[in-house]
Amino acid sequence: MTITPNRTYDFIIAGAGISGSFIANDLCQAGAKCLMLEAGKSFTRKTYPTSGLDGNSQLYWSGGLELGHDCKIAFLRPKVVGGGSIVNQALVDRFDDEAFDSWRSVSGVNDFNSEKMAPWYDKAESEIEIQEIPAQFRNKNAEIFDKGFKHLNLEHAPLRRAQSNCRLEEGNCCIECLNGCRVGSKQSMPETVLKTALKKGLTLVSEMEVVQIIRKNDRIQVQCTDSKGGQASYHSKNIVLAGGAVGNARMLLNSGFQKKLPHIGHGFFCHPQFMSFGVYDEVINSHLGAFQAFKADDKGFRKNGFKLENVYAGPEGIALLVPGFGKKYQQNMEKLPHFACIEVCTRDTQPGQIKVNRKGKVLIRKERNQEDMERQKKGQKIVEQIFKSTGAKQVIHGRFAIGLHLMGCCAMGTNSATSVIDPEFRLHGINNIFAADSSIFPNAPGINPSLTIMALSKKAAASILRSR
Ligand SMILES: Cc1cc2nc3c(=O)[nH]c(=O)nc-3n(C[C@H](O)[C@H](O)[C@H](O)COP(=O)(O)OP(=O)(O)OC[C@H]3O[C@@H](n4cnc5c(N)ncnc54)[C@H](O)[C@@H]3O)c2cc1C
Known part of the structure; x- marks a missing residue:
């Protein structure tokens, strides 16, 4: 009807x-x-999904992830009243x-x-209200970012977040707000x-x-x-x-x-992002507290077409990114509490294209040229230096790129x-x-x-x- x-x-x-x-x-x-x-x-604040998997399946198109034609980038496309403002990291x-x-x-x-x-x-x-994470609430992941930038003499700055009162003193964690903020702080x-x-x-x-x-x-x-x-x-x-x-x-x-x-449909861009993990002897617990404290503010990075951010994701997201199979994979995942994370966000120069098939379904074509891959490599090289200068025993690079900032067309x-x-x-x-x-x-x-x-x-x- x-x-x-x-x-x-x-x-x-x-x-x-x-x-x-x-x-x-x-x-x-x-x-x-x-x-x-x-x-x-x-x-509403009371009904947002409470687990990462429910969040992915209920707040995004296609049950969480969409893949391009060559399966090299996973795209996250919000589908919820509020759109990206419900699931995003609120960095403005x-x-x-x-x-x-x-x-x-x-x-x-x-x-x-x-x-x-x-x-x-x-x-x-x-x-909207915009705030920075107060220094006393930065978690260990943020401290590593801060220390690494200082060791390498690189410029960084506090992240500006669209938030009003995260009540961090009550033990609230940034990770929760990626499935919809239950305390009503995220703007x-x-x-x-x-x-x-x-x-x-x-x-x-x-x-x-x-x-x-x-x-x-x-x-x-x-x-x-x-x-x-x-x-x-x-x-x-x-x-x-x-x-x-x-x-x-x-x-x-x-x-x-x-x-x-x-x-x-032409001119599709997505800032391909790459999460890398530093594995430390001590427990980092990147998912707890406020991990979204810093961003890179280095002119050299901007010139080279990438930026670094102090972010993290839920275990279901990290589990997809960690490489390896069988025992090796299990060993890597067992180290999860020892992971710190820095994300390289690249400014992509190669446009992609969105088409629809005869049934009206979306087809995504998005490749990366040599320049875009160089940007990733340069960013990841700095991330390795940050992790090593702060005592990481191992560096693990995520297996594929994630497209969160879907733009153009x-x-x-x-x-x-x-x-x-x-x-x-x-x-x-x-x-x-x-x-x-x-x-x-x-x-x-x-x-x-x-x-x-x-x-x-x-x-x-x-x-x-x-x-x-
Ligand atoms: C995990 C994640 C983290 C992010 N972090 C940040 C960040 O920290 N800072 C930042 O600046 N950006 C971030 N972004 C990106 C940012 O959220 C988006 O760029 C922004 O939301 C795009 O705004 P928009 O209005 O274009 O579309 P959206 O906010 O995505 O809204 C589009 C809405 O339209 C709906 N819609 C689409 N097609 C139809 C249709 N045919 N009929 C009816 N409804 C339809 C969708 O369901 C969706 O709800 C992030 C994104 C993600 C996914």
Whole structure:
């Protein structure tokens, strides 16, 4: 049975992640009637999954991991009300001149400029709380990062986290917030702008996937399926695509927009990340307490296209990354409490592509060129030096790359042959389909993306409201 409510909304927002929530909040504030459709489930502080495996299977597309065509990168794509803000590490950074200069040069968009973006960052930051981990709560993993950087005379800085009160003195651990923060400290969308948007009249329908977008006589109709296979169809004057890089590409490709805009699906980037583990004689217990204290802040790293971060993952994630088989694997895993971890995050230069097959399923093609592999090697060499200088007996490199920052596929640009979204956040040549999320990134910035997604979404909402 297909449900078709009579109501025509001003805006349908497809995706309840970071961009969708920020835009919805500003549109609702201006009095627009908005409907948000999200494929994933809605959780509360009390109902987030409590085990790593449940977290993976309930908060992500495809049960946790998606693989590219050559199985060399595992992609993590959030599927939950709040999107990436529920599962991410909440590290927030502004882009530097290097990132914006490179975006401006590939896209022709003059507003990609640190000075012009500064007011939008200010507005985004005013919606969330940002803190650093206080020194007394840094765990042993963080201490190793700190000591290693000092030994090697490398610059590092405290990580800026979107959090309000982690109550670390009560023994709370950063690891928990990767499955949804149960203490309500992480500044996820349901704790911040989505909450206010709902108070301002936003209608949210979760477990409702947008399958196709039909544009007729300047009106939008979206065809959806719910989690039980039921169908629904909704109507609006405008639609904001906020399904993330892969989600937006899929919706547009399944709706046939590639005939006019051949670049849809091209220019996919993911900052391939590599976890490496230093094995120490003493117990490190990286998973306990606050391990997300530091980031690299070394100009040489930026020039060489990588950064290092002080992060960790649950045992189910580490178990996938640890190499070896049989007894050797068991021996490595037995050392888990002795592991410290540093992650190399590379700024990838080789674009990938998202396609859909005849059934509308996503196909990911993402390779790494020589340059991208060099970036990984340079990063891992420094990680080895950090571990060795701090007394590690062994260094284990994770078996494959992880793609967490999924970006591009609907790049913003001035040329409709090589981009998808125009500088006013509209699909080229179409005045009522918009996007401002990670899909509009013209290339990989090499910096955590979420704060810039928030800033771009604030800018997009203002631009959309001006054009009404
Ligand atoms: C484990 C992990 C750690 C990370 N850590 C950090 C970090 O520390 N700092 C940082 O800056 N970034 C981090 N990121 C990346 C960051 O979370 C993302 O870049 C960001 O969430 C992207 O925002 P978005 O609005 O583009 O999409 P998302 O936040 O991913 O939201 C998209 C939403 O749209 C929904 N959707 C997709 N298609 C459809 C459809 N057809 N119909 C309905 N709904 C749909 C999805 O289910 C999803 O909920 C991390 C990501 C992961 C997975």
